[in-house]
Structures are given as C-alpha cells and as structure tokens.
Amino acid sequence: MTKFDKKILPSRHVTEGPARAPHRSYMYAMGLSEDEIHQPLIGVATCWNEAAPCNIALNRQAQSVKMGVKEAGGTPREFTTITVTDGIAMGHEGMRSSLASREAIADTVELTMRGHCYDALVGLAGCDKSLPGMMMAMVRLNVPSVFIYGGSILPGRFQGKDVTVQDVFEAVGRHQAGANSDEELRALEKVACPSAGACGGQFTANTMACVSEAVGLALPNSSGAPAPYESRDAYGTASGEAVMNLLDKRIRARDVVTLKSLENAARVVACTGGSTNAGLHLPAIAHEAGLEFFLDDVCEIFKDTPYFVDLKPGGQYVAKDLYEVGGVPVVMKELRKIGMIHEDCITATGRSMGEELDLIEREADGQVIYPAASPITKTGGVVGLKGNLAPQGAIVKVAGMSEEEQVFSGPARVFENEEEAFEAVKMRSYKEGEVIVIRNEGPAGGPGMREMLATTAALSGQGMGKKVALITDGRFSGATRGFCVGHVGPEAAHGGPIALIQDGDVITINAITGELSVDLSDDDLAKRKDAWAGPRETIYASGALWKYAQLVGETYKGAVTHPGAEAERHVYADL
Secondary structure, three states: OOOOOOOOOOHHHHHOHHHHHHHHHHHHHHHOHHHHHHHOOEEEEEOOOOHHHHHHHHHHHHHHHHHHHOOOOOOEEEEEEEOOOOOOOOHOOOHHHHHHHHHHHHHHHHHHHHHHHHOOOEEEEOOOOHHHHHHHHHHOOOOEEEEEOOOOOOOOEOOEEEHHHHHHHHHHHHHHHOOOOOHHHHHHHHHHOOOEEEOOOOOHHHHHHHHHHOOOOOOOOOOOOOOOOHHHHHHHHHHHHHHHHHHHOOOOOHHOOHHHHHHHHHHHHHOOOOOOHHHHHHHHHHHOOOOOOOOOHHHHHHHHOEEOOOOOOOOOHHHHHHHOOOHHHHHHHHHHOOOOOOOEEEEOEEEHHHHHHHHHOOOOOOOOEEOOOOEEEEEEEEEEEEEEEEEEEEEEEOOOOHHHHEEEEEEEEEOHHHHHHHHHHHHOOOOOOOEHHHHOOOOOOOOOEEEOOOHHHHHHHOOOOOOOOOOOOEEOOOOOOOEEEEEEEEEEHOOOOHHHHOOOOOOEEOOOOOEEOOOOOOOHHHHHHOOOOOOOOOOOOOOHHHHHHHHHHOOOHHOOOOHHHHHHHHHHHHH
8 A cells, every 4th residue: 555745745734743733633523543634635526416316326436436545545535516407407497507507516626625635536426517517626626536427327118118308308399299198298207217327318417427538537437337336336446546546646637638638538529429518518627727629629529520329319329338338448449440549648547548448358339339430420420510690609419410401591580588489389389491599598698508408309399300490509408409509609698690680580500511600791790789789687686697697708618717727826736
C-alpha cells in the first residue's frame, strides 16, 4: 500500500500540525482512526435522491467505491449533491431547472471539495445533467478524478416488445389522437420502467456515460452494466482503487481531459447516434479546462464520423444490449480501425487509450455494433447547422433518418413558448409541411433552455414526426426523434434571427449541406430587428433561475456561467 506525502496534498490544511487539533477532533467524532485521519481524504460525491430511478441506486454503489478507496490506502468521505431529473421535470415549468442544475451540481461539488480540502474525487451520477455537472467539477478542481455512472434502467416489456419511457411519452400523442385507450396507456406506464437506473436508450444520460469513458474519466466498460446488476459493485471498488493510483501518479483531471480526448468523446457520440445535448455539455467540460471546443468544433467531428451503433431512439437497441456486446471499448476499437481515435490520451487507469484498446479482445457483433468500415450511415447521427437563421449554429439528430428525410422546407408556424406549441399539437391545429418555431426557450430567455420532449413525442405519437419540422432556441431530449433542430443561436432573448421570424416565412433545413435559413434578405432581417420590441419578460424576477439568466452565456460555448480555467489565478489542487 502506497504511503502518501501529505505535504503536497490539500487535506494537510485540515489534518496536519498542532493548529488542526480541533479539526481532527471532528474526525474522531465520526469514528476515524488516527491513521485514517492522516491518509489522503477522498471525496466520494453522489447525486443520490428519491426523485427518480436514475439516482436511487447511487447510495448503495458509493459504498463499493469507498471500499476500493480504503483498500488502496485512502480515507473516503461521502457527500451528496442535487439533481433535477428530466423525465419528471419534462413538459412543464420544472424543466427550467434542468440545465441550471448542471451548474449547481458543479458548483456544489466544488464548494464541498474546497471547504473540506479533499485530495481527489470519485463522482457517481445517474441523471442527464448530473453527468456533465460532475465531470465539470472534476476538471474545474483539477484533482485526480474518476467518474462512475450509476447505470441504465432495464427495458420494460409491453405486448411482447421492449419499451422505454420514450414509448410512454409517444403513447401520450397516440392517446391524444384517439389511437389508444386510457387503459392501454395506464398498462404501459406501469411496466415501462421496471428498475433503478437512467433512461435505457442513447438519450442524454447514456450518451454522457459513453463520453465519460471516451474522454478517459471513467474506467473502460464501467458505464455499461445496468443499475440493478450487482456486478456494478466491482466497477465501484475498482474506481475507488483507480483514484488512489491516479493520486499516487499525480495524474489530474486536466491531464485526462484534453482537446484530443474531447475529440474522442465527440466521435463516440456521433457513431452511437447520441443526444444533441452533448453539443452543449462537451463545450462546457472543455471550458473548465480552459479549452475552446465549441459547438462548431463538435459538429465538424460529427460531420465525418460514421454512424454504426444501432441504439434507440434512432435505432433498435438499448444500453443493456450495448453492454452485452462489449460496450464503449468495442465501439472505440472500431473507431480506431478507421483512424478516428487519438490513442495517446491518458485514462482513469493511468494507461493510454491505445494501451486500453489493445486489451479488448471482442469485436463488433454486426447487430448492435456494426463494423465501422460498413456503417449504418456514412456520417454521424448528429449534425450541425448554420445560416441566416442560426449565425451561431444549431444542432439536429438525424440518426435513423434517410437522406430524403434530412431536407425540409416549409412555412413557419411561430410559438412564443413550449406550452403554446404543445397546445397546438394537442388540438391538431398545425398543418402538415409547416416548420414549427418555438422561441424564448433559450438559456437566458426561458430561462433554463427547456427540452421539448413532450411536444416532439406527441407529434411522433400522432404519426406526424416526419410531416413537420421543429426548430427552437431551447433543447431537445436525447429521446427526441423526427426532424427537430435545437440550440438555435443567438437565442431570441439576445435578439437572434429566431426572434424575428413571422408566421409564413419560408424556412429551409438541410442536414446534408448543414443549412438552416429563412427566405429573408439581410435588409429584411435588419428592418425587423429595428422594429423588435426586445426580449420577452419572464415571471422569474428573483431566485436561482433569475440569477442563472443573468450569468449564462451563449449556447454554442456550452451555456456556461463563469469565465472558466482561462481566467483562473490558481488551481485548487495546488493550494
């Protein structure tokens, strides 16, 4: 067992020397021995709560992490932070809290680590925003860090088929259209989510879990096993041991998270048809390391990465199926075969990504993971768009769509918020061929950049997912399918062109050429800008969401709320 020199560790400020006797007395009060007090103190942060199945198993999993830390000569200190669970927050005012919670998670983990002078961090997260929030904190603090995902939910079974919560959202649309009864809807909702764990498709949680491995912060294959599998305990223990190894080797989070490793992560998002939200979270993680990796950069990688992993919502399979055929390591091994992985990136094991992939014996199964050389489609499942309607860019998920379906032109039907749009969808008062525009839902203007799953799922449930397009300065759930463009920037509240669109303006979306434009001249847009009444007032004039709206920056930079590593004058781990 390694003996650690506390002279260079942050925890010396609370455990060493006569002046710290009062601090040590608190530690004795919690049952720590003298040896444990003078070992490195390791933060074990979880997002455990009773809000949703994504988080409910994290408390138990943290215990195995703590065992691993202890076995490797560290003293684990468990603490919790918040989550806002999108499945519960979806479709109402609660969704405004979701993206803001990412910043709150990063901030609270930072403050806890700083306040108690912990030397390293193992972070466990389950729900969408808790994954990037936890990874942002790791990079911000720049301590030795290991991320571990709580695992996905098992699929439900309904009428002989695997189902997920996405099927329930879409069933609401079918119910509104009279295609299923109250009884059928009730029967589906009772079986769709049968266990602990995060949503099973390649929605935001599983996308960011894949990112955690691809970027090097999580142990290889640790994100795959579903939450109820007790085999997750072994990954927890190994993660606790791994963080002590990183501490010994002085490998910190920013040694792991580099421009190259972020590019690896973007490749994995693209080839798995991952959530468009990765286009928001990868720039935010990069920001914590002082790196410029904006939406444009992410989309450039998406553009030339083949899509070869057949996962819901664009494909057929769920996270459990990916795990059973070898998980993210096999996916990355396929990317390596076509020269799309930086092999020299360091990982949570202390070894390089190339060394880790050399250990992987399994090959693509041809059903869940296709060979990268013969992909499902030649370009990634997520595409960046630009044009006079989105000068700062936008993003669309095209996984599972034919080329023909990736071009759409039609008259605008403008809604000032999601509720208005959902009501129109519910009443079937929109027309086939229209481009539904939902504005004032950006990070500042919402506030909170809500996801539109209730609206898009209702459209799909009505069988109209391919007959209309939808654009917004808000976001879409990773479970969204259909031609739905999000992250349009600048947002309406900042006077972006989306604020100036009127009913009937002809909008063109072309995911093949990367275009999002409106049939208006620069002069037309300038005149409308001069006549624009300014941002819509919201009801959020105080509290956390007001504060968030004041601080939040542009979507294409990750919707972050502080200057990031580029402006910092110290690194926590060196204090």
